[in-house]
Amino acid sequence: MAEGVAPDVAGAAAPLPSARDVAVWRIALRNRGVLWGGVVLALIALVAVIGPWFVVDPTNLNPMTRLRPPGEAGLMGTDQLGRDVFSRVLSGARVSLVVGLAVAVIAIAIGLVLGLVAGYVRWTDAIIMRVMDGLMSIPAILLAIAMISLSGATLGTVVAAIVIPEIPRVTRLVRSVVLTVREEAYVEAAIAAGTRVHMIMVRHVLPNTIAPLIVQATYICGSAMLTEAILGFLGAGIPPEIPSWGNIMSEGRTFFQLTPWIIFFPGLALAVTVLAVNIVGDGLRDTLDPRIARTMR
């Protein structure tokens, strides 16, 4: 009965643009941001995977040729230990992408479980959400610094330290989706049909969390890479032996005014990657579900 201003003549035949999962990717790729961001990311990933095979060992020290400008020694010069900045930036792509992806995947996975449980098992809600409130109230960077410097800087602790503050947000997001979806008529119909709780979760609730979670994952991924860099700056990052963009920059920051290329190239790589990730995220948000913009960060 409700007739909108925009034409609802699409009627029966045409698929709704709100992307039922059948053609999510095809629809998403129609968005220019997703397309170009995706292409850039794919290129960076490709470089990250195969690049390091074609350059010198990024951990190879050569103190006698330290702080050489780009061109004179290697494409991007050398750092204070005479390591080749170009090959470090290439290898750094691996680390940064791994950090971004790992953080996104783990945070989403844990947050998803907690959110589903909190949203559906009523008595756990208060407990889980209070704990999440607590975690959320601790400034993420402080928590990460504390965790890393206290439990030792390994790739694992860095990822864990960045993951933990992200979990509450994912949990909240998932929980809010669950609370919305459980009011949906089709969920009530499923309850009426005697579907067990866990099956309701899997069949009816979970699929609705996918679109917002994909979008959230891109943001987490982007901010994780940045956080990694900032932790490096604060001296609580990934072990310096592993070249990550954050590490390269934080080690090179003393030389910012002397040999800016040490910071510039990894900084550029980081900015471009995070930019691409965020553009893809924005694009996905616009195409998958404009409404979730509200619940996002």
Place this chain on the structure above:
Amino acid sequence: MLVYILKRVAMTIPVMGVVALFVFALLRLSPGDPAAVIAGDFATAEDVARIREQLGLSEPLVVQFGTWVWSLMQGDLGTSIFSGKPVTELIAQRIEPTMLLALTTILFSVAVAVPLGTLAAFKAGSLIDRFVMLFSVGGFSVPVFVLGYVLIYVFSLNLRWLPVQGYRSPFEHGLGPFLSHITLPTLTLSVIFIALIARMTRASVIEVLEEDYVRTARAKGQSELKVLMRHAVRNAAVPIVTVIGIGIALLIGGVVVTESVYNIPGLGRLVLDAVLARDYPIIQGLILFFSFVYILLNLLIDLTYTFLDPRIRY
């Protein structure tokens, strides 16, 4: 409303409990021993043990936690292991720069981001919109410290407009020195905040512009500018304020970096130094303090909703 506030305040207690337990466990179950740091290169194992004892670090963890919580309840955050100063005094000493930096950042960010986001929403899809969005996505992409260095390089070293570092209290040194010292840190910290708020403003204004009452306003013959100002922005305020609340956590994180780069004697630096030195009471006290401030600010923000949106009543 009062009942609601009381309830919310009461609710912070379990949340703070969670934070306290978490932070305590995190600190005490990890390697690193302040006694060893104090004892230095020449110390024998006995020396270290004696220092541990004197600091109360050799008690069982449960006892240590109990002692800490007990003194917390009496408003005592403990004493710094290294400087021997009470943590509350250290916080009091350093709260002003951090608070004022946060305040100038929020004010500046809102002043820039809300008009920018509104403009982008209004011109959604246009070149202006793209530019604003690119800027705000870009704001998320540059590490704070790199930005800080660049700003110092340009404005302090080359142009010599502003000092490199430091903090001047507006209460002691006057507004001029305060502003000249706080400008670069504020700019640095604002970029990510502007990005955040501009995005949210754009998104909510776009959403509000789809609302029926905007159509009603247009049906009245209202001009587009006034439609934006009187109807769209007012209604978009709640999510914008919400994002400011969420951003406070981000801000506190950013403060740590910014204070390091600009050498501002604030709380962020205090906690960073404390972590590196394992000054447990300071870390515990500060994280608890930050959590408390965060919770309190978010309560305040929730309360401002009632002014922004008459439908919200507690």
Place this chain on the structure above:
Amino acid sequence: MSFTRIGRGLIAAAIALPLTLSAAAAETTLRVIPHADLKNLDPIWTTAYITRNHGYMIYDTLFAMDENFEVQPQMVDTWTESEDGLTWEFTLRDGLTFHDGAPVTSEDVIASLERWGARDGMGQQLMASTASMEAVDDSTFRLTLSEPFGLVLQSLGKISSNVPFIMPARVAATDPFEQIEDFTGSGPFVFQEDEWVPGNTVVYTKFEDYVPRDEPASAAAGGKVANVDRVVWQYFPDNTTAMNALMTGEVDFFEQPAPDLTPILESNPDVTVEINDPLGNIGFARFNHLLPPFDDAEVRRAAIMAMRQEDYMASAVGDEQFWSTCFSVYPCGTPLESDAGAEVIMTGDVEAAKAALAETDYDGTPVVIMQPTDIPVLSAFSLVTADKLRDAGFTVDMQAMDWATLTSRRASREPVADGGWNIFHTWWIGADVIDPMAIAFSGDPDGGWFGWAEDAELEAARAAFARATTPEEREASATAVQERLWAIGASGQLGQFFVPVAYRNNVEGLIKSPVQFFWNISVE
């Protein structure tokens, strides 16, 4: 919050008032970027160099080392030594007063020495040989030894941590394992507790009643004349920002700029960069002698062979004007310098190391290197060692951590699996390793330094040095210690480096010394 603000305002006003009055007499302030944050104020309780420097600001010492590494009297006016060397009598100078106006007495001196002797390594040795300390009168006290001790004056004139600073007796009565809470000294500057912001600012004012010696200042010795009214230490956690602040004139003096920054600083016509510490610092790679593979001297020596000092120095320090290779365990340029037994390190040859390692029973056990990521120089040392050892055929397990973690972990004697370690890096300031008594050279696993080298021959040589009374004896035993140290491969030595100071050209009167002093300096 507002009340604290008002509180601070009042305090500031209270302080500002007399200052503004005297401002007519052109008050001078020296603004300093110290090398570290002054975290605590008790130079006996901690060995932190920054606290030692703080100690020199507000306390005075009985004896002090001059720029030729000779001990000279400072608070002491005259002293006598008995024939057998067992009884010493010291008389204090006239006019020594504490900041609260009380005169410095023998009682204060004895209490301070006792507290120092409970904590400092050299102090402990002195106390072990001491039968009694007693006041003869208000300005004279007597030290009676139970056995001969060759280093009485060297101990009392010790330039680096822990320095036997003289505090009021009531302060020195504090348990040596607790921090003092009263910061009254008798040195040339007065600590302003109200203005202390830990982690940021420390303020000292000139002590008007200080009576300096007549001799010109020479390292820690000589007349300590405060030429500025205020000294403000402002700690900068970020080196780049610190450098920029110096270049724009927001501070006057930068104690330890990263050597790599000097080209930028030097390009600024208003800034002078120079080396102020003649001894510099000595880089160390310390092995854990308890755990395999470094429980075998030959394996340690093989590792040392790979440690080419040039690579360490170039990586960690950079500019050649700030470092040199040094194959003496005592700082090059000091009286005991020699290269006896140092062939092992002088090779700096990975291939030789490889060959040497092949001769040993090394079975590929991973070598755990603790890398302190928050200290750039040590972080770089660790990276170079890892690189070198790998090339020499070692398996390396690099573990990154911050310095605080490292300091507690290095105390562990457990196996690697239980939190132990194999190598860590550090540096000693030259003054700390100037003779065989340095704890770094200990061969006694119980009382010695982390790494717990055990060598009776080494200990015997060190004991001989302590007993030695002639320069010849001393030199001979020092050489014996060095030969032994290299023979057992106690530590790898990574070179001698000098951290420059940088200051604006309006600063004059710097004292050449391993420790940064702020008397004698004036600002225009």
Place this chain on the structure above:
Amino acid sequence: MSGAVLSVEGLTVSLPKGADRANAVEDIDLAVAAGEIVCVVGESGSGKSVTAFTVMGLQDSRALKPVAGRIMMDGEDLLRVGRRRLRKLRGEKMSMIFQEPMTALNPVARVGDQIGEMLEIHTDLSASGRKTRVIAAMEDVGLPDPASMYRAFPHQLSGGQRQRIMIAMALVLEPDLLIADEPTTALDVTTQAQILDLIKDIQARRGMGVLFITHDFGVVADIADRVVVMQHGRIVEQGLAEQVLRAPEHPYTKMLMEAVPSMTPPEREAATGAETLVVEGLDKTYGHRGLLGGGRLVHAAKSVDFALRRGETLGIVGESGSGKSTVARCVMRLIDPTSGRVLLDGRDIAGLSQGALRPVRRDIQVVFQDPYRSLNPRRNVGQSITEGPVNFGTPQAEAMARAEELMRVVGLDPDALERFPHQFSGGQRQRIAIARALAMQPHVLIADEAVSALDVSVQAQVLDLLDDVRDRFDLAMLFITHDLRVAAQICDRILVMRQGEVVEQGPTADVYANPQHDYTRALLAAAPGAARLTV
């Protein structure tokens, strides 16, 4: 046409590429004379709203572009005047009211100011002058105590009051033309009647022209002077209301009118099946008393009693907030009743735990209101229909076979089981939902506003289907609706609820012919088209 305040001539509005037809509306000719109410009537997608919005220049200009025709008002072509001029005309010459008065009003501004904004834009009145005018306008639309209501926010008013505010706002400048886009659709039937009366009244007093968009022939019958019938973006018939209503010419018009259910219930025999569902003293309260004695207690349902036999349809009718859906959800145990008994085949299920409830679920099934939300968009029809039986152990193949059979029963092609909900129209989806319910072989079928979201033509078909399956499977049917016409056609007995309480119940024919309760009488009187549309 002379004296026309509005004449639309040959208007064609194009749709963006990719839509299922080229133009939203095509070759529209219509006119509104002063003092005349013209109703544009049609089902969803007919283009009636597009027409209205294009007149105001408020259509979504990115998607909808007027490509031909003129919209003439006072000698000006609205499609060609400048933006500034168009803005001036809006409010002064023509104004509009909308379907959903809650969303059409700015939630964070006081209603008085929102009316006043109209004066602020178009007049030079002072603040106090504006306030006087606003209060007069509010009085004019029958709002009580306008002086204090001036300061109210929209959410503090009832739906009817909000729509009155909208009307006051639209009319404060006394425009020549009022465009009303389904202004009563979102309102309860009694409120709807009042608003319709108000519009008629003001229109008569001021002599303005009204363009009234509606899907409801009842409303048309109540207020139209002339009728324009639209289908698929074209006008299929227009003429005087009397004439069109009495003798529709176009088959589509005829069909539409025939589909409108009659207010006169057919004679029905009392059902004799076994009592399968008995509800006794059902209570549902929300909220709780706070510690300090605050808090509110809402009685959503208050001692509701009824019994339902197999083969019988019991209607629960009432306006929004009457508690009719609460009762249905309590019976289904989607929510927990506060007290009372729900006997299903003699067994009290009101207090069963979720676990114990599960076997009982298959006996009570439901069809919901919104066909767009009641099917999981990510699961194909077959999966949706077989979900229940498979839950209870029916093998997949058997469940599929039954699903195919049920698709035929509800009039759909069994091949469609492979397809996804979005590939079906609203009516088809409602059929699928019915098939899904039937797949469980329930004893009781609850239809919760099951036809309310459908166009009338589709509504009639679905009602027939429900009637048919009830007989075929000997179901006891609980039919929840706000629509008295629908209830009249399908229910054997009827139960009228207001504010959580049952005010009257009895055989449908008796209740309609001889309502006992004042409220029932008011409801029946308010049903639109009661007077003129007695087909």
